Amino acid sequence: xxxxxxxxxxxxxxxxxxxxxxxxxxxxxxxxxxxxxxxxxxxxxxxxxxxxxxxxxxxxxxxxxxxxxxxxxxxxxxxxxxxxxxxxxxxxxxxxxxxxxxxxxxxxxxxxxxxxxxxxxxxxxxxxxxxxxxxxxxxxxxxxxxxxxxxxxxxxxxxxxxxxxxxxxxxxxxxxxxxxxxxxxxxxxxxxxxxxxxxxxxxxxxxxxxxx
Numbered sequence: 617x618x619x620x621x622x623x624x625x626x627x628x629x630x631x632x633x634x635x636x637x638x639x640x641x642x643x644x645x646x647x648x649x650x651x652x653x654x655x656x657x658x659x660x661x662x663x664x665x666x667x668x669x670x671x672x673x674x675x676x677x678x679x680x681x682x683x684x685x686x687x688x689x690x691x692x693x694x695x696x697x698x699x700x701x702x703x704x705x706x707x708x709x710x711x712x713x714x715x716x717x718x719x720x721x722x723x724x725x726x727x728x729x730x731x732x733x734x735x736x737x738x739x740x741x742x743x744x745x746x747x748x749x750x751x752x753x754x755x756x757x758x759x760x761x762x763x764x765x766x767x768x769x770x771x772x773x774x775x776x777x778x779x780x781x782x783x784x785x786x787x788x789x790x791x792x793x794x795x796x797x798x799x800x801x802x803x804x805x806x807x808x809x810x811x812x813x814x815x816x817x818x819x820x821x822x823x824x825x826x827x828x
Contacts, residue, residue: 619694620701622672626664627705630676631794632712633660635724639717650780658773665765674759677788678702683747683816687823689756699790706794714798725795726784727804735783736811742775743787743815744822751823787812 637656641648648656665674675681678699684690690698713723728735749771753764772787779785786792792808795801 619672620697622668623675623698623701624705624708626668626672626674627676627702627790628709629664629705630657630660630788631706631709631724631791633657634791635710635713635795636716638724639713639721642721643717651777654773654776654780654785657776658769658771660769661772662765662769665759665768669759669764672698673754673756676702676790677812678790679743679788679812679816680747680750682813683750683820684754686817686820687751689754702790703793706790707797708794710794710798713795722799722801723795724791725799725801726786726792726808727801728807729782729784732804732807736807738779738783738785739787739808739811740815740818742779742785743812744819746771746775746787747816747819748823751819752827784808787815789813 634653634657637648637653641653661676664676668674673684675684675698681690681695681698681702685692685695710723713721717723746768749767750759753759753767759765759768775787776785779787784792786808789809789812792805796805796808
C-alpha cells in the first residue's frame with residue numbers, strides 16, 4: 617500500500633507543480649517562459665524520484681509503469697494499482713490548480729497545436745526516449761540512485777522544450793488526464809493515452825537490442 621500512496625503523492629506533485637507553472641505563465645503574460653515551464657516539470661520529477669524512488673520507484677506516469685511491465689520488471693498484479701494511483705494523484709492536483717487559478721487558465725490541458733499525426737508522433741518518440749533513459753538508470757522497476765533523478769528529470773525538461781509548443785509534451789497519460797477531467801476537455805485525450813504508452817513499449821524493445 618505504501619507504494620501506491622507514494623505514486624499518488626508523487627504524481628500529484630508532478631501535475632500540480634507543472635500545470636501550476638503553466639497557469640502562472642499564462643496569467644503573467646508569458647513571464648515564466650517555455651524554458652521556465654520545462655524546468656518546473658523536470659525539477660519536480662527529479663525531486664520526486666529522490667523522495668519516493670526507493671518506495672515505489674517513482675514511476676509517476678502510467679506509460680512508464682506499462683514500460684516496466686513490458687520489460688518484465690513489474691508484476692502484472694501491480695499494473696492496475698499503480699496506474700489508478702497515478703491517475704488519482706493527477707486528478708486531485710488538477711482540481712487544486714483549478715481552485716487556485718479559477719479564471720484565465722485551462723489548468724494545463726494538453727491539445728495538439730498542429731496536426732494530430734504530428735503530435736501523436738512527437739508523443740511516441742519523446743516518451744520512447746524518456747523510457748529508454750529510465751530503463752538505463754533504474755534498478756528493476758525502481759528509479760533510484762544518485763544520477764537517476766538528474767537523468768530522468770533532465771530528459772523530461774528536454775522533452776518539454778522539444779515538443780511543448782506542438783503537442784504539449786505530455787509524455788504521461790496521467791498528466792493529460794487530470795486537466796482533461798477537471799475542465800471537461802476530452803476531445804483529444806485518446807492521443808495522450810495511446811501515444812505515450814506505445815512509445816514506452818517501443819523503448820523496451822529498443823533497450824533490449826542495446827543491452828540484453
